[in-house]
Amino acid sequence: VWVHETVHDHPMKGYELYYWPGIQGRGEFIRLALEHTRARYVDVAREPGGMDRMMAFMNGTEAHAPFAPPFLRHADQTIAQVANVLRYIAPRLALVPPASEPLQTWAHQLQLTITDLVAETHDTHHPSAVSKTYEDQKAAAVERAPSFTRERLPKYLGYFERVLERGDRKHLVGRARSYVDLSMFQVVAGLRYAFPKAMKRVEPTTPLITKVHDVVCEELEPYLTSPRRLAFNEKGIFRHYPELDK
C-alpha cells in the first residue's frame, strides 16, 4: 500500500455514509473503499431512524446540502458525488498516494471515466425518463441496449485494459492498490450480473481487467461474504433484463 503519511482529521469519529438502503447502487463504490481499508464508518440509512436523518439532510437548509445521495459526513463536512467522495477519502485511507497530486489527478480521471460508464449502464434500463419504471420504457431500452453492449461497453473496457497494459499490468494507478481498482471490480461484477452474454464476449479481450477483478474479489472476501454486502437486484444500477443482453 501507499505510505500512510496522511492527514487524519477526527480519526476517532469515523465516517458517516448516507445512501438508499436496499441497493448497492452508487453508494457501493464508496462502501468498497471503506470496507477494503477496514475504516470505521456507519451506513446511516440502514440504521434505525437513519432514513429520516438522510432525508433531513436532503431537505434541510444546510449551505452545502447535496443534490442527491450518496453523500458522506466527515469532520463537519457534507460531501457528495461518488468520485468527489472517493477523491476526498482516498488519501486518508491510503488508497492513493497521499503526497502525489499527479497520481491523485490521474486516479480521479479514471474514476470519472468509470462514472461515465456507470451512467451509461444505468441509461440502458432508463433511456427515456428517470422518473418512469423500466416497464414503461422497455421498448426504448431494447432499442438502445445493443449500442451499449456492442459499442460502448467494449470501448470502455478496452480503454481500461490498455491503461493496465501501459502500467504494471496489476494496478490501474501506479504500483499499489487504489480505489480505482476497487471500483473496477464493482463494475465487472455488476456488468457480469446485468449482461452475462455480452461480458462473455468482451472479457476474453480484457484479461488484465478480469485479473484485477479476481484479486480484488479475494481481498474483499470478508466484506463480500458479510450481511453488509447486498445482492445485486433490479432496483439498482446493474439490472439483469435478458432482453437487453444482446
Place this chain on the structure above:
Amino acid sequence: VWVHETVHDHPMKGYELYYWPGIQGRGEFIRLALEHTRARYVDVAREPGGMDRMMAFMNGTEAHAPFAPPFLRHADQTIAQVANVLRYIAPRLALVPPASEPLQTWAHQLQLTITDLVAETHDTHHPSAVSKTYEDQKAAAVERAPSFTRERLPKYLGYFERVLERGDRKHLVGRARSYVDLSMFQVVAGLRYAFPKAMKRVEPTTPLITKVHDVVCEELEPYLTSPRRLAFNEKGIFRHYPELDK
C-alpha cells in the same frame, strides 16, 4: 478574487487545451476558466496541424492517455475529464480558494452536478446511441424530451438556486468568483439556445441564477465578442431542435 497564494508550475509555458474544433462542447467549460483569468493557453486543435497532434495523444502509447477530449497538457501532465481539469487549474488561476480543501471539494461537487446536467442535456438529442445521428433517433428523442424540460431541468436549476439563496446570493462557492459560476453561465446560455420555451418557464423561478449568468456574461465580454468564442450549433451539446422544446 481569492488570495493568489498558489503553486505556479511552469508559469511561462502556459496551458495546452485539446478539444474538437468547430464546437463549444465540453471544452468550453475549460476555455471559460482560462479566458476569464487571461491565462496563457493554446487551443491546440484549432492551430494548423493541431488535429494531428490531438489524435496522436489519443492513439498513442502514453501511460496516462485520456479516454476522450477535452484534455489539458500542463507541466508534463495530461489531464482529462472536464471537472477534473477544472479542479486542477482552478487553484492555479485563483478561481477557487487555493488553500481551502473544503471549498475546493464543495466547488467540485457542484461542478460534478453540472456535469450530470450537461450529460442529461446531451442525451435529449442522443437518447439511443452516441454513434447514430439525431435524425436516426428523433422519435426516441421526442419521447424523452419532456421528462428533461418538465422534470430534470427545473430540478437541477432549482437546486442551484437554493445553493445561491443559502450563500451570499451572488456566488455559488464562498464569496468570490469561482469556476462554478462560469460553468453556470455556460449552462444557462446553452439551455436558452437549446430550449428557449422551457427556459422562459423555468428562469422566473431562478432569478439568482439569471443574475449570475448576466454578471458573468459582462465579465467575459472580451472573450464572448472575440472570434475565439464559437457560436452554438447543432453539432455540440446544446442543440436547438424545436420539437424537443416542450
